[in-house]
Amino acid sequence: MKRTRIADVLHKWQVIGAGSMVNLKGWVRTKRGNKNVAFIALNDGSIIHSIQIVVDLAAFDEATMKLITTGACISVNGILVESPGQGQAVELQAKEIEVYGTADAETYPLQKKGHTLEFLREIAHLRPRTNTFGAVLRIRHAMAFAIHKYFNDNGFYYLHTPIVTGSDAEGAGAMFRVTTLDPVKPPLTETGEVDYTQDFFGKATNLTVSGQLEGELGALALSNIYTFGPTFRAENSNTPRHLAEFWMIEPEMAFYDITDNMDLAEDFLKYLVRYALEHCMDDLEFLNKMYDNEL
Amino acid sequence: MKRTRIADVLHKWQVIGAGSMVNLKGWVRTKRGNKNVAFIALNDGSIIHSIQIVVDLAAFDEATMKLITTGACISVNGILVESPGQGQAVELQAKEIEVYGTADAETYPLQKKGHTLEFLREIAHLRPRTNTFGAVLRIRHAMAFAIHKYFNDNGFYYLHTPIVTGSDAEGAGAMFRVTTLDPVKPPLTETGEVDYTQDFFGKATNLTVSGQLEGELGALALSNIYTFGPTFRAENSNTPRHLAEFWMIEPEMAFYDITDNMDLAEDFLKYLVRYALEHCMDDLEFLNKMYDNEL
Structure with a gap:
């Protein structure tokens, strides 16, 4: 069947x-x-x-x-x-x-009782089976789809800007180095610096901190573009507000003034909230009850 | 106005x-x-x-x-x-x-004549203004959206699997190292190896070659998931079939047998082709005429 x-x-x-x-x-x-x-x-x-x-x-x-x-x-x-x-x-x-x-009741760690997030961190491979992570993943899916749908329906083109890059955008943050050089004894120049001409791309490269530069070039040809991809910051700051790896949305529009920008931001956020309320109510109700009753 | x-x-x-x-x-x-x-x-x-x-x-x-x-x-x-x-x-x-x-006619490199792809490589910032790159970017946008729409409409959840990781999936290829250690004099262990416990994540990390491992864990909780994100291969192979950075789609389904897999692949590809024909005809006609009349 x-x-x-x-x-x-x-x-x-x-x-x-x-x-x-x-x-x-x-x-x-x-x-x-x-x-x-x-x-x-x-x-x-x-x-x-x-x-x-x-x-x-x-x-x-x-x-x-x-x-x-x-x-x-x-x-x-x-x-x-x-x-x-x-x-x-x-x-x-x-x-x-x-x-x-089967799942041995003696050793299977996800039992009926509630589990702390700290405990779940230690069984990362099983987290998606919990109500909390399931709800978060389903909502994240719905929001990712709504982001693409909003921009698609409004005449924006999706750009995949480079992840490995030699630029640091507008100096947005500390960067991760990407290399294939010998980690113990890298080739050096005469002045004792790493000789990145011998690295994979023939120059020093890092993970992107922003797709903005390439996004702006795209907007100056396609009018309205957006990026939605992973970005990276090597700040050693362990707070709930910092992540070393996160997905970021960057719209870039030619011919927009500040009022156009504000209208876009407002319309976009309203669309996403409305989409979440229409498509994720079961999961929002769970998170509202368990984590934050102001959702 | x-x-x-x-x-x-x-x-x-x-x-x-x-x-x-x-x-x-x-x-x-x-x-x-x-x-x-x-x-x-x-x-x-x-x-x-x-x-x-x-x-x-x-x-x-x-x-x-x-x-x-x-x-x-x-x-x-x-x-x-x-x-x-x-x-x-x-x-x-x-x-x-x-x-x-304005664009000085003496120096603006994109004139009415056709340009080779090799020439366009040298003015990467202007490429999106050409017919060829514009067509490719609009089709790529349409295909990315169709991919998300297909999976969303068929009950799959989109997972953002890690880009920076300590795993190498199933040994899919040569990897890029991601690090913030001193590039000239990295800290070494007593046996003369790099001491990655002092690196950003406290261990050796690389760019993902595949989201498959995390995708499988997601499928064993959410049933049907897909990934669609950048993956990386450090193979030094400069052919049209190899890229160091590319976006890859990986669906993972619990409870699927080989027939289900085949049906999914067939239905998915037919959907994408149909979507392209319905939404990208102008650009397909251009590429068909200029590059490959079997499109």
Whole structure:
């Protein structure tokens, strides 16, 4: 059977139709129940909400059911039904379950309880499975798409400005050096400096701190351009306001005056906020509740 | 008067309406004519085609007209009229012209004649003003947007995987070192190797050769993800098939089998080709004529 995304089941179940057989695949968030029935919360990352899988234990092998613990990866065929319980419109009555991967309850670190961000930092490979990082990643996706859509719909062209460069824009910050020279004994000039003519590009290069210079040249030919790519700052400043690597948006427009600039900034930000409210409400509600109730 | 993009004038002149007063701004491609009338081909990069500006010389100052040479930047208010000439649906009858910037005909390198790509390499800052680079940049924009639109519409989430990293993915190629250590005398360990614990990130880092590792972790949480970002290979191989810096698309899907992969690749490529044909026909026709008639 072809898999259905849980986001589609939860948002479009009336189109799919109660009573339909669907296949869901994902990772188990929790399992609870009694000796007759098990309730599995299954999540596939397509949406912050998990769907409830109802398992009539009489119809399933006990050994298989033991493998279904938090973190396990399973595939379920079942009947989509309207849910009698609160907090969910539909649930799935399991008919077949296949276990793709197990997660040892003793060692799998993402259990039902909340985890601190500091703890999650130590299991970076599992962070996207948490509600918090899932929400952030889905919102970041939506915002990235909205950025491209806004500029595309408004006649701007997207420029991929260079990442490795010999320029430092307008001296925007400390830079990372990019090199393939021998790290211990680099070739030196007669005056004892590094001889960058022998480096990969034949000159000293660094990671870009801004695509502005190339963006301005693009605007002086294509009128309206924007960049949206990674930029780098080697400031050794460990605060929430500094990142060594971050993605930055830079629009550059020929023939704009200060009023045009202000109108663009205002219209752009309003568009992004509106897009987030229309497309990310589930995730915003979660972050609003858990992290900042002024979102 | 608010500026209108030349792309909008040429594609939507029937909506704007013949007889309307419009303002166009851009760069002069050519000027020709006789002692009574001048024809200026004006381009603003929004579209490969220039629009013809018709100037009744009796109504304009001779000194101003002398400044209008190939490469000059001007603003024109004029009446949009259906064109009696061939090869253009509409032209502009100039009423007011303002010269924003001049281009000395003796030294401005982009003249009416064709230029080789090797010559254009030496004036990289002006390349986007040529038909060839303009076409390539507009098509590249359209393809980048289509890539994001395809994945967004199909339930994939966009991941920004790290650019500076300590990993080398699956050993995809030679890597660029990223460092802030003293280039002449880096700190060494007791065994004479570079002591990267003293580097910016406390370890040896390089530019990513692939976002695959992080993409796979994302797919094991969000089901379907894609990356679309710059990647780097330090191979010293100067062929048309190698670039040191290039943008790469990497979709990663949980629960996909080989047939799913093949279907995705086929559907994706068909979508992009169709999108290009629908949105980039002007530029494709130019490249087809000038560079490769099998496009």
